[in-house]
Amino acid sequence: MVETPENTTVVIVGAGVAGLTLGNFLLRSGIGCVVVEKHSRAYVEQRQRAGTIDSRGVRMFREWGLEDVTKDGDAASEITGGIWIDEVMYPMEFDEDDDNDSVFCPQQVLVRNLTDAFLLGGGDLRFEALDVTPQDLLGARALVRYRNTDGEAKAIGCDFVAGCDGFHGVSRASVPDDALTRYSHEYKYSWLSVLAEVSADPSGMAIHDRGLAGMIPRGANASRLYLQCPAGDTPEQWPDERIWGELRARFGIEVPTGRIVDKRIVPLRCVVFSPMSHGRLYLLGDAAHIVPPMSAKGIHLALYDAETFARAVVKKVREGDASLLDGYSDTCLRHIWNYQAFAAWITELMHNAGDATYEGEFRKEIARAELERQFTSPTASRLFGELSAGLL
Numbered sequence: 578m579v580e581t582p583e584n585t586t587v588v589i590v591g592a593g594v595a596g597l598t599l600g601n602f603l604l605r606s607g608i609g610c611v612v613v614e615k616h617s618r619a620y621v622e623q624r625q626r627a628g629t630i631d632s633r634g635v636r637m638f639r640e641w642g643l644e645d646v647t648k649d650g651d652a653a654s655e656i657t658g659g660i661w662i663d664e665v666m667y668p669m670e671f672d673e674d675d676d677n678d679s680v681f682c683p684q685q686v687l688v689r690n691l692t693d694a695f696l697l698g699g700g701d702l703r704f705e706a707l708d709v710t711p712q713d714l715l716g717a718r719a720l721v722r723y724r725n726t727d728g729e730a731k732a733i734g735c736d737f738v739a740g741c742d743g744f745h746g747v748s749r750a751s752v753p754d755d756a757l758t759r760y761s762h763e764y765k766y767s768w769l770s771v772l773a774e775v776s777a778d779p780s781g782m783a784i785h786d787r788g789l790a791g792m793i794p795r796g797a798n799a800s801r802l803y804l805q806c807p808a809g810d811t812p813e814q815w816p817d818e819r820i821w822g823e824l825r826a827r828f829g830i831e832v833p834t835g836r837i838v839d840k841r842i843v844p845l846r847c848v849v850f851s852p853m854s855h856g857r858l859y860l861l862g863d864a865a866h867i868v869p870p871m872s873a874k875g876i877h878l879a880l881y882d883a884e885t886f887a888r889a890v891v892k893k894v895r896e897g898d899a900s901l902l903d904g905y906s907d908t909c910l911r912h913i914w915n916y917q918a919f920a921a922w923i924t925e926l927m928h929n930a931g932d933a934t935y936e937g938e939f940r941k942e943i944a945r946a947e948l949e950r951q952f953t954s955p956t957a958s959r960l961f962g963e964l965s966a967g968l969l
């Protein structure tokens with residue numbers, strides 16, 4: 578039997594932040610696209626991760642007429658809090674006249690809003706697409722195969738495949754090993770990341786001999802708690818009482834307690850794959866790079882890739898000009914390495930400074946000086962404000 582695949586311009590693999598942002602931009606530009614996502618809509622829309630969109634992202638959505646996708650009725654609207662160093666609190670001061678328009682928006686809210694916008698605009702989004710397989714990436718047209726939940730085999734022919742399927746997805750895995758270089762650094766410590774039903778009070782980060790701690794709001798009665806821990810730790814080693822005890826010890830004050838609803842170990846690592854394209858496949862977001870969570874820049878990078886790729890496809894389709902597509906990988910990598918440098922710096926600063934066995938008090942004094950400098954420079958303070966508010 579001769580197979581007749583469907584056809585479109587771009588098949589987007591993965592309905593996360595990168596994939597849905599790209600899908601919306603292409604839809605608004607009149608470019609055909611199909612999004613295939615392996616999970617159900619319910620699963621994707623409740624997946625908790627980041628908590629803010631930085632000012633670049635807010636401006637970008639506004640420019641594309643999608644400003645409503647960052648709106649979350651339930652989220653706290655103010656960025657407040659401080660940094661505790663050895664139990665002394667340094668309040669974060671933000672210049673109200675500064676162009677600081679980052680917003681609290683839990684990642685699952687952004688994903689839900691982007692899904693609604695895409696479907697409302699007539700977008701083609703297929704959840705529960707199983708065994709997605711990009712093929713013919715070096716051919717005249719690429720093909721993306723998958724199975725639907727009824728077991729039917731599907732095939733979509735396309736000009737470009739956008740691999741937006743995260744760090745463990747199939748897109749990057751479909752590229753031969755020798756065609757990509759992996760640059761990476763693994764830290765010797767991880768984060769215990771906890772979601773709790775409690776208001777974040779205190780709100781901020783603590784640097785302490787026992788390690789970094791964080792308590793960041795995720796809504797009126799929800800917080801993300803973080804505790805630096807050795808890389809090999811498991812959630813089972815962290816019973817609830819130990820978590821509350823460590824928070825109290827590292828902040829040096831009483832903290833409210835509440836029901837813990839999720840507990841996981843997040844490895845801290847920097848990873849970049851280069852180039853970010855192979856034939857007709859282009860990698861976006863976590864499929865191409867990971868920044869340590871301390872930087873809170875994963876969303877920023879996913880959005881940057883999505884916009885860069887969308888503009889490149891629009892130029893190619895409308896004007897027959899492939900220059901932006903040809904430069905996609907270099908353009909994104911330049912941006913990514915800048916943010917990797919920031920992420921590596923802030924990770925080092927915030928973690929190793931608290932470890933007395935690592936250059937002792939010297940590092941702590943450097944951290945204190947750096948953090949105070951952050952709060953007195955409007956630009957740095959804005960960056961740091963976004964960072965502090967965006968963590969996990």
Ligand SMILES: Cc1cc2nc3c(=O)[nH]c(=O)nc-3n(C[C@H](O)[C@H](O)[C@H](O)COP(=O)(O)OP(=O)(O)OC[C@H]3O[C@@H](n4cnc5c(N)ncnc54)[C@H](O)[C@@H]3O)c2cc1C
Pocket residue numbers: 590591592593594595596613614615616621625626627628629684706709741742743744745746747770843861862863864870873874875876877879967968969
């Ligand atoms: C616990 C945690 C906390 C984080 N906290 C922050 C933070 O505070 N600030 C910040 O900026 N960033 C944070 N990040 C990083 C941020 O969440 C990611 O950088 C961001 O989600 C990247 O978006 P993405 O679209 O590239 O990938 P994802 O959001 O991972 O989306 C990938 C999509 O592809 C789908 N998919 C995967 N495999 C397949 C397949 N085979 N076929 C089809 N679909 C597939 C997935 O189901 C998913 O929907 C955090 C990440 C984690 C894990």
